[in-house]
Amino acid sequence: xxxxxxxxxxxxxxxxxxxxxxxxxxxxxxxxxxxxxxxxxxxxxxxxxxxxxxxxxxxxxxxxxxxxxxxxxxxxxxxxxxxxxxxxxxxxxxxxxxxxxxxxxxxxxxxxxxxxxxxxxx
Amino acid sequence: xxxxxxxxxxxxxxxxxxxxxxxxxxxxxxxxxxxxxxxxxxxxxxxxxxxxxxxxxxxxxxxxxxxxxxxxxxxxxxxxxxxxxxxxxxxxxxxxxxxxxxxxxxxxxxxxxxxxxxxxxx
Amino acid sequence: xxxxxxxxxxxxxxxxxxxxxxxxxxxxxxxxxxxxxxxxxxxxxxxxxxxxxxxxxxxxxxxxxxxxxxxxxxxxxxxxxxxxxxxxxxxxxxxxxxxxxxxxxxxxxxxxxxxxxxxxxx
Amino acid sequence: xxxxxxxxxxxxxxxxxxxxxxxxxxxxxxxxxxxxxxxxxxxxxxxxxxxxxxxxxxxxxxxxxxxxxxxxxxxxxxxxxxxxxxxxxxxxxxxxxxxxxxxxxxxxxxxxxxxxxxxxxx
Numbered sequence: 001x002x003x004x005x006x007x008x009x010x011x012x013x014x015x016x017x018x019x020x021x022x023x024x025x026x027x028x029x030x031x032x033x034x035x036x037x038x039x040x041x042x043x044x045x046x047x048x049x050x051x052x053x054x055x056x057x058x059x060x061x062x063x064x065x066x067x068x069x070x071x072x073x074x075x076x077x078x079x080x081x082x083x084x085x086x087x088x089x090x091x092x093x094x095x096x097x098x099x100x101x102x103x104x105x106x107x108x109x110x111x112x113x114x115x116x117x118x119x120x121x122x
Numbered sequence: 123x124x125x126x127x128x129x130x131x132x133x134x135x136x137x138x139x140x141x142x143x144x145x146x147x148x149x150x151x152x153x154x155x156x157x158x159x160x161x162x163x164x165x166x167x168x169x170x171x172x173x174x175x176x177x178x179x180x181x182x183x184x185x186x187x188x189x190x191x192x193x194x195x196x197x198x199x200x201x202x203x204x205x206x207x208x209x210x211x212x213x214x215x216x217x218x219x220x221x222x223x224x225x226x227x228x229x230x231x232x233x234x235x236x237x238x239x240x241x242x243x244x
Numbered sequence: 245x246x247x248x249x250x251x252x253x254x255x256x257x258x259x260x261x262x263x264x265x266x267x268x269x270x271x272x273x274x275x276x277x278x279x280x281x282x283x284x285x286x287x288x289x290x291x292x293x294x295x296x297x298x299x300x301x302x303x304x305x306x307x308x309x310x311x312x313x314x315x316x317x318x319x320x321x322x323x324x325x326x327x328x329x330x331x332x333x334x335x336x337x338x339x340x341x342x343x344x345x346x347x348x349x350x351x352x353x354x355x356x357x358x359x360x361x362x363x364x365x366x
Numbered sequence: 367x368x369x370x371x372x373x374x375x376x377x378x379x380x381x382x383x384x385x386x387x388x389x390x391x392x393x394x395x396x397x398x399x400x401x402x403x404x405x406x407x408x409x410x411x412x413x414x415x416x417x418x419x420x421x422x423x424x425x426x427x428x429x430x431x432x433x434x435x436x437x438x439x440x441x442x443x444x445x446x447x448x449x450x451x452x453x454x455x456x457x458x459x460x461x462x463x464x465x466x467x468x469x470x471x472x473x474x475x476x477x478x479x480x481x482x483x484x485x486x487x488x
Binding site: 246247248249250251252253254256257259260263266267268269271272274275276277279280282283286287289290292293296297298299301302304305311314315316318319320321322323325326328329330331332333334335336337338339340341342343344346347348351353356357358359360 | 368369370371372373374375376378379381382385388389390391393394396397398399401402404405408409411412414415418419420421423424426427433436437438440441442443444445447448450451452453454455456457458459460461462464465466468469470473475478479480481482
């Protein structure tokens with residue numbers, strides 16, 4: 001696994017907003033509609049794996065044809081996530097840090113090791 | 123709208139991988155399963171808006187109680203997206219840039235201005 | 245609104261099972277995979293409405309072109325739902341009746357009238 | 367596998383409409399919103415299987431605790447599907463029969479036997 005590259009989120013978001021604004025698409029981008037679009041794109045990613053074994057999914061990075069589709073769906077998902085974040089003034093890193101703290105409490109290492117149960121069933 | 127804050131993606135991803143590895147959860151994280159989890163979290167965000175008007179969704183950032191739920195779901199979505207990216211060596215910024223170039227061709231400004239139709243119906 | 249037509253569920257399910265068996269597709273139809281396919285098809289229905297106003301969605305039955313797409317997605321959703329029911333021996337009418345009884349208790353008429361809140365927020 | 371029981375769809379739908387009307391919930395039930403609710407419930411079913419192996423999912427009918435959850439989600443999915451059908455005057459059996467005819471052409475037995483590829487990749 002390679003180290004993950006950083007991104008210039010501020011610049012990327014500005015470019016997305018320019019793209020949307022040029023096309024006058026903001027009128028369609030209510031937060032409600034964006035949550036629908038994000039869910040639709042996540043399902044398009046899901047569709048790629050619906051008949052695939054877990055094992056095969058774990059080697060998918062060697063299949064350049066399927067990776068092209070995965071990359072496109074990942075891009076769509078992230079773009080809609082950024083649209084929502086932008087419209088609700090969410091600080092992405094901070095909300096992930098907060099959620100990780102909550103999860104660390106809901107899933108203490110000792111109780112959840114090797115266990116996929118939900119916290120309320122542990 | 124405030125400017126979007128940058129994130130240290132590499133450090134954030136390392137911390138997530140540490141969280142997962144401490145709990146020995148990687149055995150559950152096939153790319154197939156992660157695509158399911160991402161879709162499930164996207165639907166939990168969708169659920170917040172299912173009976174809400176578009177208008178109300180556009181003012182949601184003033185509702186701190188609902189924002190707390192939205193932030194948690196956005197965090198979950200982004201964490202699973204990072205898990206998938208990490209396992210498939212995707213360069214997030216690059217795939218978004220590539221997709222935006224494709225979209226710029228599929229949706230030329232003149233034809234798509236103020237129009238929510240799909241490119242194959244334009 | 246017209247009265248809803250009854251269906252011969254047993255015969256329909258037999259025909260679907262014949263279709264699947266002829267193609268030797270049962271090997272792909274684990275309940276897990278079927279739950280993915282059902283979710284994917286539900287999202288394809290969702291996609292039709294993602295940029296549409298609620299008002300327009302309520303008049304959609306007059307738009308024969310879009311209705312053709314909706315009918316195809318509704319069919320796909322119901323077929324996968326039947327596959328899951330068939331594999332888990334669920335009695336569809338009974339589980340709906342049971343759920344309606346639970347919902348009648350969670351959502352008493354007086355408290356929930358004209359209110360879209362979840363039962364735990366009433 | 368037991369034979370699938372038939373349902374009195376017309377009566378069931380009338381009872382659902384009575385339930386909704388008593389609570390004055392029809393104002394929330396635009397077709398757009400119902401497509402969101404259907405997708406959300408499908409994801410709640412999906413969530414049950416997200417960390418489960420395909421093998422375990424195929425034996426789930428022996429697990430009465432999980433079956434209770436599955437039955438509730440299946441009920442919710444079917445109720446929202448009926449709401450959509452009712453509002454769009456869809457004849458459920460007919461649209462499934464039509465879709466099966468289309469699928470029989472897109473997936474000829476010889477080409478698709480034992481093959482999970484999409485018709486446009488066969």
